[in-house]
Amino acid sequence: MINADGTPGPAVGNLEIEAEDSLYVFVTVKIDPTSEDLPFVIQDSIGITYNGNQEWVQLEAWGQNAxxxxxxxxxxxxxxxxxxxxxxxxxxxxxxxxxxxxxxxxxxxxxxxxxxxxxxxxxxxxxxxxxxxxxxxxxxxxxxxxxxxxxxxxxxxxxxxxxxxxxxxxxxxxxxxxxxxxxxxxxxxxxxxxxxxxxxxxxxxxxxxxxxxxxxxxxxxxxxxxxxxxxxxxxxxxxxxxxxxxxxxxxxxxxxxxxxxxxxxxxxxxxxxxxxxxxxxxxxxxxxxxxxxxxxxxxxxxxxxxxxxxxxxxxxxxxxxxxxxxxxxxxxxxxxxxxxxxxxxxxxKEGSAAINSGTATVVSTDLDGNNRVNNPDIGAYETTF
The missing domain is CATH 2.160.20 (Pectate Lyase C-like)
Incomplete structure (x- = not known):
């Protein structure tokens, strides 16, 4: 759906724009549900005709079924x-x-x-x-x-x-x-x-x-x-x-x-x-x-x-x-x-007092999945440098 300066589409015409002025164009996409699981892309375009010229604005929207x-x-x-x-x-x-x-x-x-x-x-x-x-x-x-x-x-x-x-x-x-x-x-x-x-x-x-x-x-x-x-x-x-x-x-x-x-x-x-x-x-x-x-x-x-x-x-x-x-x-x-x-x-960071200041426990990996050492760091993360 498109709305140009308060006028709904799909086609909007006879709009005048004064010098150094502008208008707002709003576009809403409603995607029908499908059986697709992966995210998908919807593409479209808006044609703009003015003073004998024509240009196209490309639109792209991402969606995913849930x-x-x-x-x-x-x-x-x-x-x-x-x-x-x-x-x-x-x-x-x-x-x-x-x-x-x-x-x-x-x-x-x-x-x-x-x-x-x-x-x-x-x-x-x-x-x-x-x-x-x-x-x-x-x-x-x-x-x-x-x-x-x-x-x-x-x-x-x-x-x-x-x-x-x-x-x-x-x-x-x-x-x-x-x-x-x-x-x-x-x-x-x-x-x-x-x-x-x-x-x-x-x-x-x-x-x-x-x-x-x-x-x-x-x-x-x-x-x-x-x-x-x-x-x-x-x-x-x-x-x-x-x-x-x-x-x-x-x-x-x-x-x-x-x-x-x-x-x-x-x-x-x-x-x-x-x-x-x-x-x-x-x-x-x-x-x-x-x-x-x-x-x-x-x-x-x-x-x-x-x-x-x-x-x-x-x-x-x-x-x-x-x-x-x-x-x-x-x-x-x-x-x-x-x-x-x-x-x-x-x-x-390197130089932190937490590094190698822990005591050994049964927890053998850290939050990132990295292995703990014999003198582990304090906190959820083990340094790897």
């Missing part, structure tokens, strides 16, 4: 294939006892009204390359909107959810990235491996008396990067937890908060806390935060929080914790932080 799901309930064990993107409208629910598997390279786009709710099990296993990572993001991909936080609600693992695994998964531009409630059983409710959680308006990870085992994860530029509250059991190994004030997020909250309580109104709920952070970076910049790691204990439940071979930015050491081999207030020297263009590379 699988659209509205208020979807996954009623049986299901596998999503990567042949075309998924667009979720109105939300999606995986009920208790049901597993959704997602193939490598699958892209999931969620509308502003579409929470991804897991009462059962989510198994999302990607691979290290950009083309084979699994991506959760909003459905607005046009310029300006594509980088805004809070474009969709987030992924919510509710109380009955168990045995979730996310590997090589990117979660970006949500209101909250991963939210998990209290779970049952002796194994971690969620395993996050080689995951990126970025640009979430509120929390990147919010865990309420739950259990998470995370390794080689980057949690970056969220309003409240990692919030572990009302106790639970957590193990973070080789994670980079960083926030930098930019055009979308103002860094005003610590990148890590660990508490044994949550307070709603006048009601205080307390739970035992066990958390271990090994070879992790906790850093913030261009904000108002002096202590990027805070802990708080209100109850009489067990409170066992340990930091081993970590690099953090704090003015006051966190309370009631065990801290071993900590590098304090030494700039990690990230490869690139470009807030003007919203481009970030949180690998560390």
């Amino acid at each position: 699988t659209f799901l509205r208020e979807q309930v996954i009623t049986a064990n299901t596998t999503w294939k990567n042949d075309r993107p998924f667009v979720i409208l109105g939300g999606l629910l995986i009920p208790e006892g049901v597993e959704l598997k997602i193939e490598k390279g699958t892209k999931i786009h969620l509308h502003a009204d579409a929470p991804f709710i897991v009462d059962g099990t989510l198994t999302a296993i990607g691979e290290k390359y950009d083309s084979t990572r699994i991506v959760f993001q909003g459905d607005r991909l046009d310029e300006f909107y594509k980088d805004l936080p809070a474009g969709w609600p987030g992924i919510y693992f509710r109380q009955t959810s168990t045995d979730n695994l996310l590997r090589y998964v990117t979660i970006k531009n949500a209101y909250q990235g991963v939210v998990t409630e209290k779970g049952a059983g002796s194994v971690a409710k969620i395993r996050l491996e080689q995951c990126i959680i970025d640009n979430c308006f509120d929390a990147g990870i919010l865990a309420v008396n739950s259990s998470i085992k995370a390794s080689n994860c980057l949690i970056s530029n969220c309003g409240k990067n990692v919030q572990l509250v009302q106790g639970g059991e957590y193990e973070f190994t080789h994670c980079t937890d960083v926030a930098v004030t930019n055009s979308y997020i103002s860094h005003r909250q610590p990148v890590l908060a660990v508490t044994d309580f949550v307070k709603i109104g006048d009601q205080l709920s307390v739970g035992a806390m066990k958390a271990t952070f090994t070879n992790c970076i906790f850093w913030g910049a261009n904000g108002t935060v002096e202590n990027e790691v805070i802990t708080a204990r209100e109850g009489n439940e067990a409170f066992d929080v340990r930091f081993i071979n970590c690099l953090w930015k704090v003015e006051k050491d966190p309370e009631s914790v065990v801290a071993e081999n900590i590098i304090n207030n030494s700039d990690p020297q990230f490869e690139s932080v470009d807030t003007r263009n919203n481009l970030y590379n949180f690998r560390v």
